[in-house]
Amino acid sequence: MAIESKIVYAKTKSTFESLKSSIPTNLNPIVFIEDTKEVWTCGTYFNLGYPSLLVTEENSIVNITLNDSIVSLIATGDGLSIRKGTGNRIVFNSTALSSISTEAPLEWLSAERKLIHKESNVVLGTYGPTSQIENASTFQVPYFSVDKYGHIQLAGTTNIGIRDYVEQRAPSTINQNKSLLLSSNSGLDSETTSSEKSTATYNNVLGVLTIPGGLNVTGKTNMSGDLEVTNGYIIGTLQGSVTGDATPKIHADLTPKYGGASLNLYGHVKLQDEFSGIPDASSSNENPNSLTTEKGIAASPRLVWNTKTALETLVNSKPSIGSILVGAQSLNINTTNQVVEFTGAHGLKINLVDNKIQLNAIQLSGKNSLGNTRNIDDSLLFGDDFLVSVDNELSLNWLEIE
Secondary structure, three states, X not given: OOOOOOEEEEOOHHHHHHHHHHOOOOOOOEEEEOOOOEXXXXXXXXXOOOOOEEEEEEOOEEEEEEOOEEEEEOOOOOOEEXXXXXXXXXXXXXXXXXXXXXXXXXXXXXXXXXXXXXXOOOOOOOOOOOOOOOOOOEEEEEEEEEOOOOOEEEEEEEEEEOOOXXXXXXXXXXXXXXXXXXXXXXXXXXXXXXXXXXEEEEEOOOOEEEOOOOOOOOOOOOOOOOOOOOOOOOOOOOOOOOOOOOOOOOOOOOOHHHOOXXXXXXXXXXXXXXXXXXXXXXXXXXXXXXXXOOOOEEEOHHHHHHHHHHHHHHHHHOOOOOEEEEOOEEEEOOOOOOOOOOOOOOOEEEEEEOOEEEEEEOOOEEEOOOOOEEEOOOOOOOOOOEEEOOOOOXXXXXXXOO
């Protein structure tokens, strides 16, 4: 790198000094030096502000320059050296130490002029078990003795005993859920435990085991308390009777999994507002999952009401007897379940044929004094030769002569 500019800004004076010889003749640049706060031009240094100290090194001689004064430091002998450090630092190196006062665990070796760490009573080697001890009640662990300086004074091994069981403490009286521990590996590893806690918790005060993910039980399970299901279902086959205040929920299904219309299964029918045809007959199949088990369908209250209304409309639309005219009088029939009796008299007979009232009359006729036939259906008068009693009994009348 050569200086060819009229104005130069140098970070250090030493860098500028190393490049000063590259300045062309008659260039005479103006050089601003940052570390010494000087300006150089035409072969002369000019101080800016306060006088500054400058440390330089040349041929193992350290020069200290202050304005126009220069102090040179030269090391003599083999036990001492001197050099320039960073900035204006001066570094002295001495190899002429003959003795150092030490305390344990340090020691000075005069012959070798070396400071060393004393040997301890610890035997060189590796301590502690090198492999895992399984199914054991005791195992070895490293044992160390350390002084106040943190140095090992004694090293060895010792046997540690552990119980073959988990020690049980007195039941807790704190009302809180505590996590259960899990196996450290897979479910097949039943001989190891770890500090990994599960989401399952147990409250000793309430005696409540909480398992968020559910409980899988194989085999017979005996339960002496109540089984309460919240926001869920009991799925599977139930055996026994439902007593108490249990109220069946709506669980009709198009499939026969609840038993359906079976003669041998207690199923649940589906209420339906309309039937598209005649309901299927009940099945004798005892398998609730069989496709031959008919679906249980029953009439809903709405269907019963609609049927009642339809029957009433049908009955009201049929012809009916509102009144019966008898002579100049009429008999009104306007009361529900009203009973009307018909009695035939004077040759009139009343019969009920095919739910119809049939009237049959007897035709009466006779001959008058002229020998002509005469219809006497309307009226018949008896002369003095006949008597009509209070009970309307007719008898001959005659005159008794004494």
